[in-house]
Amino acid sequence: MPTRSRRPFRPTHRTAYLGPDELPQPDPAASVSFSELGLSAPMLRTLAEVGYSDPTPIQALTLPVALSGRDFVGQARTGSGKTAAFAVPILERLDPTSKSVQALVLCPTRELAAQVTVEFEKLAQGRSVQILTVVGGDPIRRQLDGLLAHPQVVVGTPGRVLDHLQRRTLSLGEIRFVVLDEADRMLDMGFAPDVERILLQTSKQRQTMLFSATVPEWVHRLASRHMQDAETVSVSGRTELVPTVRQWCIECSWSEKEEALGMLMDSPLVTLGLIFSNTKRNADHLHTALLGRGYDVTVIHGDLSQRERDQALERFRGSKVRFLIATDVAARGLDIDDISHVINYDIPATPEDYVHRVGRTARAGRDGVALTLITPIEILKIRDIERHTKRSIERHTLEDLKLLAGTAGALAG
Ligand code: AMP
Numbered sequence: 001m002p003t004r005s006r007r008p009f010r011p012t013h014r015t016a017y018l019g020p021d022e023l024p025q026p027d028p029a030a031s032v033s034f035s036e037l038g039l040s041a042p043m044l045r046t047l048a049e050v051g052y053s054d055p056t057p058i059q060a061l062t063l064p065v066a067l068s069g070r071d072f073v074g075q076a077r078t079g080s081g082k083t084a085a086f087a088v089p090i091l092e093r094l095d096p097t098s099k100s101v102q103a104l105v106l107c108p109t110r111e112l113a114a115q116v117t118v119e120f121e122k123l124a125q126g127r128s129v130q131i132l133t134v135v136g137g138d139p140i141r142r143q144l145d146g147l148l149a150h151p152q153v154v155v156g157t158p159g160r161v162l163d164h165l166q167r168r169t170l171s172l173g174e175i176r177f178v179v180l181d182e183a184d185r186m187l188d189m190g191f192a193p194d195v196e197r198i199l200l201q202t203s204k205q206r207q208t209m210l211f212s213a214t215v216p217e218w219v220h221r222l223a224s225r226h227m228q229d230a231e232t233v234s235v236s237g238r239t240e241l242v243p244t245v246r247q248w249c250i251e252c253s254w255s256e257k258e259e260a261l262g263m264l265m266d267s268p269l270v271t272l273g274l275i276f277s278n279t280k281r282n283a284d285h286l287h288t289a290l291l292g293r294g295y296d297v298t299v300i301h302g303d304l305s306q307r308e309r310d311q312a313l314e315r316f317r318g319s320k321v322r323f324l325i326a327t328d329v330a331a332r333g334l335d336i337d338d339i340s341h342v343i344n345y346d347i348p349a350t351p352e353d354y355v356h357r358v359g360r361t362a363r364a365g366r367d368g369v370a371l372t373l374i375t376p377i378e379i380l381k382i383r384d385i386e387r388h389t390k391r392s393i394e395r396h397t398l399e400d401l402k403l404l405a406g407t408a409g410a411l412a413g
Pocket residue numbers: 024051052053054055056059077078079080081082083084119
């Protein structure tokens with residue numbers, strides 16, 4: 001696993017709106033399928049077998065982050081599908097041949113621990129992965145036998161897990177994944193000190209995933225002290241556009257889009273530009289066309305291998321390439337503070353997608369510009385976005401752009 005630098009907790013938000021009943025439902029805003037999230041064929045088969053046809057909002061938002069190995073705080077309640085949101089990436093990434101405990105899930109109650117174990121086992125079918133529940137109130141003898149059988153995943157309550165650590169019947173030195181489930185309830189139940197003691201005994205190389213319905217101060221502190229550069233992923237409210245983002249739309253015909261894009265890309269003010277395309281095919285087409293015209297550009301989308309996506313992101317993150325073309329799903333795990341411009345080559349399908357995309361710029365108090373290319377009939381979609389975000393978008397034509405292209409500062413944030 002790569003070593004990650006220790007940086008203070010700086011919440012970065014991504015949100016999908018979830019209905020009031022918070023039942024697991026496909027997210028209409030994301031409309032992502034499991035197959036676009038970079039999961040293995042056996043995992044896709046399992047998900048189909050257990051009857052999960054589409055990811056729930058929290059799954060759609062957290063799976064890319066979890067699979068990338070990043071720490072995150074997921075704001076979600078029980079019933080949102082959060083168990084699979086951590087079980088799936090853990091099962092995808094743990095080593096079934098290793099005999100050590102690789103994943104620890106801490107839950108506030110024995111009931112929740114039992115529920116998590118059932119869900120984990122359901123998703124682990126066909127894999128040689130042992131899952132053990134370690135909770136207070138259960139005979140310790142049975143747990144000792146279970147621990148001797150080398151489980152790779154331990155699901156438990158903090159008190160009993162700490163008990164085993166003190167008896168040295170459980171070792172967390174080789175742990176790769178820690179999940180803090182319902183962290184706010186663990187706090188309410190007085191488990192805060194136990195959780196912190198346990199975290200101190202785990203390997204520094206671990207990935208930490210924290211789920212909580214609310215984010216009290218303790219959760220923030222926990223994230224600062226024990227998580228690395230954690231991102232906040234939330235399904236409990238609408239995202240707002242940051243006030244510092246400047247928004248333009250540029251009206252042109254379909255055939256003029258590439259020319260308009262070229263003019264934007266030629267501006268030296270666009271220091272790091274993220275270009276969104278609605279489909280993987282369009283992303284590939286655009287990539288080839290722009291490379292052919294000599295632009296410094298790379299691409300990420302769900303049909304590329306994890307390795308190819310990582311390489312593209314690495315180059316973009318390190319400013320080795322100035323432009324990245326992405327689809328909505330591929331950009332979900334993206335957290336780069338220096339993106340100066342988000343360019344919507346295709347207008348997003350929904351206002352929520354627009355907000356997600358534009359949220360990739362003007363981060364951490366910086367300025368940012370969002371530029372959306374639209375054809376005349378798409379002006380209605382711009383109005384929808386304006387209604388949804390309660391912010392107006394400056395209208396421009398291709399002619400304006402031609403005039404402005406030479407004007408210093410015209411595309412600045
Ligand atoms: P959880 O919030 O993890 O406790 O999940 C609540 C319920 O939703 C459980 O019964 C899960 O089996 C179910 N569930 C989880 N993910 C999905 C999905 N993608 N589609 C349908 N049901 C799901």
